[in-house]
Amino acid sequence: MKQEEALRMVNISKYFPGVKALDRVTFTVNQGEVHALVGENGAGKSTLMKILAGALQPDEGEIYLEGEKVFIPTPQSAWERGISIIYQELNLLPDLNVVQNIFLGREHRGRLRVLSYSTMIREAESLLARVGVGIAPQTMVRNLSVAQQQQVEIAKALSLNAKILVMDEPTASLSETEVEKLFGIIRDLKSKGVTIVYISHRLEEVFRIADRVTVLKDGKCIGTYSIGELDRDKLVKLMVGRSFSETFPEKAKETGPMVVEVRNLSVPRILKNVNFSVRAGEIVGFFGLVGSGRTDLAKALFGFYPHYSGEIVVKGKTVKLHSPQRAIAEGVGFAPEDRKSEGLCLGLSVKDNCVMAVLDEMRSTFFLNRRRETGLVQKFVADLRIKTPHFYQRVQNLSGGNQQKVVLAKWLATRPDFLIFDEPTRGIDVGAKQEIYHLMRQLASQGKAILMISSELPEVIGMSDRIYVMHDGAIVREFGWGERVDEERIMYFAAGLHVER
Amino acid sequence: MKRVLVVLCVGLLFWIVLAGVALAQGWVKFLDSDKMLVDTSMYAKTPPWKIGFSNASISNSWRVFFARHVEYEASKHPEIAEFYVTDAQDNPTKQLADVEDLLAKGIDLLIISPATEAALNPAVEKAMEKGVPVVVVDRKVTTDAYVTFVESSNYQMGKIMAEWLAEKLGGKGNIVMLSGIAGAGPAEDRLKGAMDALKNYPGIKVLEQQYCEWSPVLGKQVMATLIQKYPQIDGVWADSALQGSGAIEALQEAGKPIPPVTGEDMNRYLKMWKEMGFEGVAVSFPTWQGQVAVQKAIDILNGIAVPRYVDCPRVIITKENLDKFVRMDLPDEFFMDSRLPEEWLPKR
Amino acid sequence: MVTLIQRILRGNPTLFFVYVILFVFFVFAASTAPQFRTVYNISNLLRQAVAFGIVGIGQTIVILSGGIDLSVGSLISLAACLTSGIMIGNPTLVFPIVFLVLGIGVLVGLTNGTLVAYLRVPPFIATLAMSAILQGSVLLYTKKPVGGVTRGFMFFANGQLGAIPFAFVFWVILLSFFLFLLRRTGLGLHVYAIGGNQEIARLSGIRVSVAKVAVYVISGFMAALTGLFLASRLGIGDPLMGQGFELESITAVLIGGTSLAGGKGGIEGTIAGVLIIALINNILNLLGVSGFWQWIIKGIVVIVVVAAYKVKE
């Protein structure tokens, strides 16, 4: 099959404050292929794609579409040239409805440039049907689940009838079945001659769907390979520049005393009769699809639902966790799912973020003790290998992995007995993931009890000593010590199939 | 016959001169319609009456005293069955609405103290069109649609103050002028009166004129700066005692001898005057205009003819009669040219 | 019927709530003050609502876009003063002046918009500064009420079409137009999008800066229109007449359930907000409540109403 060149980006460079995000990157995509773009976080994938989509302007370099040199100054001009993009972070407005979101910025207009909602609604219905999601086009996006929102994003991209479709981490919040549906759509588009650039951290997806792979590292292009030339290890090696024989650290050999025991925990309409326990030294994984109540469970343990019923026992003592302050005082730490909006004060410094949860301990009489503060921060920056020029750097200028480490440092500073990690590696590159995994295991071996929530099955299986599966606000299955687990069995329970039996 | 003619001629001449002066001074009103009595027989009505009073605001103590005079007088007349009071909170648009609300209540007569002159024309016109007689008080409207206008001329007040100051300085010297709120009718009228008076005193040099928002804080701050700027200030013209008292404080704190400063019948100014003994004059802007307005309103509803224009005589307080007005035991913001009995004074 | 209410509640509980409050106030007024129920009083009430209603439309749109416009008060004063100051009762000048004044409103809006959209000045500060500049300018132009408008021009604010005030009809037409603009045109949708999330709006290809400027231009235009309306209503322009309009219009918008953060709410709510404020004034007058207590009551009502919307984070 003769491959025509659809897109060629030549010598693209982009500078941000203190960082060279892209350094003379050249990237070529053929007509009608699924081209995976991989690399660690901060490698420059998203920046490159934003340049393609007209959301950013390159500092140097040229873009050719089908051999023709083009300038893409605005998102509109990208669409006009048939380029559309689904961004990594959700790009929907919660207070507008689905139709408005799908057609935002390029509404259909009738006579006198009046919006013609009837045509838009009709088109939206067919798009949503194509994605395979049954939601009314006039539903407010606010009322949709995260997965449904992701699917609306895909519908939005489809509506563009793009020649080149860029998907930046489209499966981040999709369940397995939804991922399957997405792959179906991708294959369908591909058969219609649409060129797809696919960015993902989930390498197995890359192997399943991509024809060719381009690897970026530290803003430079490492190379482009056809999928046949690569295997998983080789790809990882290209991405991080070193090879990993084993992805996950060794599991716990023995556990200590019971740290947390939860009995009949219920929160009206959110959690139903949850029972579980975590011992010192073990990592307990929680798996569930979006809406299964896994994050709500974490919130309940962190005191966000003061009116829960049931019993929470921490280190043998029944405690009333009715506020985050109480939870912290009882030795609970919580690294939330969304780093940027929940985990960090982006405008403040590394130091300020690190000591944020222990400010009251940093006092000598009234004022904060500078030496104690810097001592603490110094220790964690060294221990966790946080890459920052100085302690006073604003965390918004750090990479995702380093930001996550700052969150971790914040919690370690509280010297917790029980740590909850909600999606600890979301949006983090492979190298940093390894570090986080090892850190978690290290903490466990130091005698901390760890609860990890994750929607990545390999991660749950690889990291957890025991696994609880949640569905619809309740725990539906526990996989105990040494019990055989595989992805299908977990998914079987998570999807609620055991009920319908 | 000859003597009669002479008298007539002299009389005529006098008239012409007076008219000329009046025209020149812009008080034409005095001579044409304003001195006339208005026949109010068509408004006569048997009690009980409903009277509406649309007040511009009660947001400072002058206005509070004014409103109290209105209510005090109204309380003395059992013929008034209902006396409605609205407060426009210094907003002409709200006042127009207030008047409409009052008309909706079916009032027999409207007393209005406009939030700003001229802008309440439609309100009074509307009332008169509905056959509701209107008494305008304190600030004017520019339409003819009212029965009587009760005021104490701000123009005259400013003028008298300026004349006193010029005379005190012997027609020669440097003065600064401190006005109220830029754009507010009374402030601008007082300023105009003063400026017109100063035309007759070429020896008086106005160093600067500034607005102080009728705020004692600003009065003090502005004066403190002006003292720095002008080494020699021979007199201060302040259009109210609010900024006037602030200015006196500034002068006192700067360690300067206090030059003649004009003021009004606000107790604060009078107290300072008595304590410090500077050259002062207080020209009142009588708070009892409101009382007169109600009296005229009663006349109208009784069908008694009322003058088209009522000028409430301002009291001029000088060193000689200061002791008659100042009350060291009463609050600073009391207005001493008051006709309220003791029990009607604002109290806790 | 029950399902309808449920749907309304789910779709827009805030809006529903505002209208409930409006209704409660209305019933309260009608039951306590007999004069309230007269046609005359109701038609007055509607007329009174119009001034805030017009400027409130512009303010709503600005707030929907995530901004705020504190310059409307001074602009109203300027517009009203220019109107009566130049017209001085001359009927041939009516149309040129209307164009001139609206043009100035647009120009002021353009400046505000440029400051906010292109020079990145926070709207609060940009329009506050603009307000100071405009107020200074009006007072340079005149310190006293100036000129006067023609009889014909006064019909705009004071005329009646039968029992209905013309001004109210005009307001309804304006409302319909801007409701249509917000609900059915690209600009309207874009205003909501920008208020919701500026970055998403930008990435969706919306020309954010242009839309923002447009929003301030609309607000400036509406403020100038309010100035014309007030000049017509009072027959003359006064350099201080717009004072307080900025804060009261914002109060009306927020009482109407539009979020100060932008992206949520709409003119539907502002209508109720404006009517609620007019009703409060009307009731307090009819009941003869003293001015001092009026402040306290109004303050409490404002706080209670906004506190009643428990906004979710």
Added chain:
Amino acid sequence: MLVALFVVAGIVSPIFYRPQNIFNVLQQASALGVVSVGQTLVILSGGIDLSIASIMATSCVFAAALMAGKNSMVIPITLFCLAIGALAGFLNGIITTRRNAPPFIVTLGTALIFQGIRFVYTKGAPFGSIPSWLRFLGRGGIGFVPASVIIFLFLALVMEAILQRSAYGRKIYAVGDNKVAALYSGINVPNIILSVYALSGIFAAFGGLVLAGYLGFGDNWAGKGYELDAIAAVVVGGTSLAGGEGGMGGTVVGVLLITILSNIVLLAGLPYQFQQIVKGLVVAAAVIFYSFVKVSGERR
């Protein structure tokens, strides 16, 4: 910027440099300064307080009425006035946090309520008088340094120390930067916000007392316009209206800048109207300047 203004001021009028004039400027700046300190805290935490002027006047009126010229009453009534301020701030804070209502409108409502309260209390005509101790606070001086400015700078210094060096201060920044993250870090966000408004109320009440001392009697409108001037001063001082960024140092500069501006406009003999125009232009210019500094910083 302040230095530049000093130079410009001197060029406009050499009188500016006179010790007495500097004394005046400092004295005039202090009441605004005291309330701006409170406003800075609120703005840093991501809020805004428009009730300041009303609280000032209320405190001023109550001080005159209740102290009634007696020095013995200064301390108890000062405490009483600060309590009123705290109450107003508490009302602002509790409604802003518990009901998540926009502070803009809540504080506006509080302003109206307290305006009503002081008028109802005095029936519209303030009474009483200010005792000499309080007068010293408002207009006295130690040598050429006004007593009030010492207090203003002292308060600013203390609050700056608290902001930068104490756990409480750090929490204010965290809340202003990201409320959710602060909550997830175990910071009691509602309490912080509540305390910030209460402090602002206390500072406003204190500012009212300074003004009462400056003025010498209870005035129903003492402090009129100070809410917006305080916001302008804070913003000109580089504190971001979005919260989480800025500090007292900038506010002190901002307050002096705004006061000096009024002073030199007067010294230059420009009419009142120009004062407003110049103020508007300077505030706009300062903010444009900051946004450029920020943008160029990002592009570095």
